[in-house]
Amino acid sequence: MQQQKYLSEFNNMKWFIYLILMIGMLILSLCRANAGVVLNQQNRLIYDRDSIRQQFTVTNHNNYEVITKLWVSKSDFSNSPDLTSVNFIVSPPIIILKAKQTKSLHIISINNEQFPTDRESLFWINIEEQKKITKNLSKNKNAMLLSMQTMYKVLVRPSHIVKPSITAFKKQKFKLNHKGSYLTITNPTPYVITYNKISPYKNCKSTIIFSGIVKPKSSHKVKIDKEFLKCLEDKIIYSNIDDQGDHIQNIGEISKIPP
Numbered sequence: 001m002q003q004q005k006y007l008s009e010f011n012n013m014k015w016f017i018y019l020i021l022m023i024g025m026l027i028l029s030l031c032r033a034n035a036g037v038v039l040n041q042q043n044r045l046i047y048d049r050d051s052i053r054q055q056f057t058v059t060n061h062n063n064y065e066v067i068t069k070l071w072v073s074k075s076d077f078s079n080s081p082d083l084t085s086v087n088f089i090v091s092p093p094i095i096i097l098k099a100k101q102t103k104s105l106h107i108i109s110i111n112n113e114q115f116p117t118d119r120e121s122l123f124w125i126n127i128e129e130q131k132k133i134t135k136n137l138s139k140n141k142n143a144m145l146l147s148m149q150t151m152y153k154v155l156v157r158p159s160h161i162v163k164p165s166i167t168a169f170k171k172q173k174f175k176l177n178h179k180g181s182y183l184t185i186t187n188p189t190p191y192v193i194t195y196n197k198i199s200p201y202k203n204c205k206s207t208i209i210f211s212g213i214v215k216p217k218s219s220h221k222v223k224i225d226k227e228f229l230k231c232l233e234d235k236i237i238y239s240n241i242d243d244q245g246d247h248i249q250n251i252g253e254i255s256k257i258p259p
Contacts, residue, residue, distance in 0.1 A: 035150040036062035037097060037129040043245040044153040045107070045125060046163070049115050053091075053108040058127065060097035065132040068095050070105065072154060073124050086123060087111045088154075096132065107154070119190040119216035121156040155192055164191045166248055169240045172214075174254045180229045183222045183254075187214040196239040196247050198222070204231030 039045065040057040047054050060066055072088035087110040095103055107125065115121045130147040157163075172193065173186040187193045192215055197208040210222045224232075232254070239249045 035127070035129065035148050036060055037066060037068050037127050037148075037150070039125065039127065039150075039152045040102070042243075043241065044155055044243065046243060047107065047109070047154055047156045049112060049117070049156050049158045051109070052112070053106045055104055055106055057102055057104050058097070059102040060099060060129075062129075062131075063099050065096065065098050066129045067132050068097055068130075069093065069126075069128040070095075071126050072107065073126055073151075075124065087114055088123065090125070097129075109156075115156045115158075117158050117160075119158075120161070120192045122192045122213070122215060123154040123156065124151045125154050126151055153192070153194075158190075161190055163243050164189070164193075166250075169193070169242075169248050170250055172238065172240075172250070172252060174236060174238075174252050176232070176254050176256050178256060180232075181223065183209070183224055184219050185210070185214050185222060186219045188217060190216045192216060194241040196241055198236055198238045200228065200231035201233055201235035201237055201251065202231060204228070 037058055037060050040059055045056055070090040070093055072086045074086055089108045091106045091108055126149060128147050128149045168189045168191050171189055175184045192213060194213050195210050198210045209224055209228055214220045234254055236252050236254060238252055239247045242248055
């Protein structure tokens with residue numbers, strides 16, 4: 001009986017820990033979507049390839065003081081400052097931001113020769129924030145501090161390549177494979193093209209099939225479902241995001257890839 005009692009208490013404890021972890025993950029995901037420290041250059045930072053350093057600003061929109069860590073990476077949230085091998089330095093890499101405070105920082109390139117001259121290069125600036133520990137907070141044994149990580153695009157743009165116009169977005173090409181299972185998006189331009197959505201030309205319940213990035217002079221395959229295929233004709237509507245964060249909508253024609 002005593003053994004069963006301990007086993008029951010142990011199982012209850014496991015479920016309690018599991019519940020706490022799930023709540024923490026949920027809060028963390030919500031915090032990422034509503035980060036308090038933001039890059040003031042809107043949705044991306046344009047870095048001149050020929051520059052050694054470039055200034056940018058961040059603002060703490062929280063009502064409390066935060067410790068903020070910044071670094072540059074090549075891909076997604078799985079990266080950490082210790083795992084990155086990008087030739088960029090953020091100076092200073094750690095700052096303390098008071099509530100509603102704005103600070104200027106610099107992103108510095110160690111070696112500009114690593115970047116191609118005929119196209120943009122894509123990197124990410126990571127902003128990780130955590131509430132500063134106060135005396136009252138440190139005394140609270142039940143307090144749980146969570147860090148929030150936000151990422152913004154860093155586009156290294158050669159100086160002779162001007163910012164993209166609507167023409168660059170109109171040059172996007174779309175091909176449907178003969179089985180109708182995926183759509184190939186080709187970006188022939190020197191720009192990193194960000195997609196907000198792709199939807200059938202005619203009204204349909206299935207609207208968004210892609211929200212992501214297609215790198216310069218490359219292609220990206222997107223899987224499509226049966227509902228989307230039913231609505232698909234010879235045209236699609238697609239929306240891209242420009243340097244200012246505005247959504248640019250275009251109509252594209254679809255060609256079919258022969259079997």
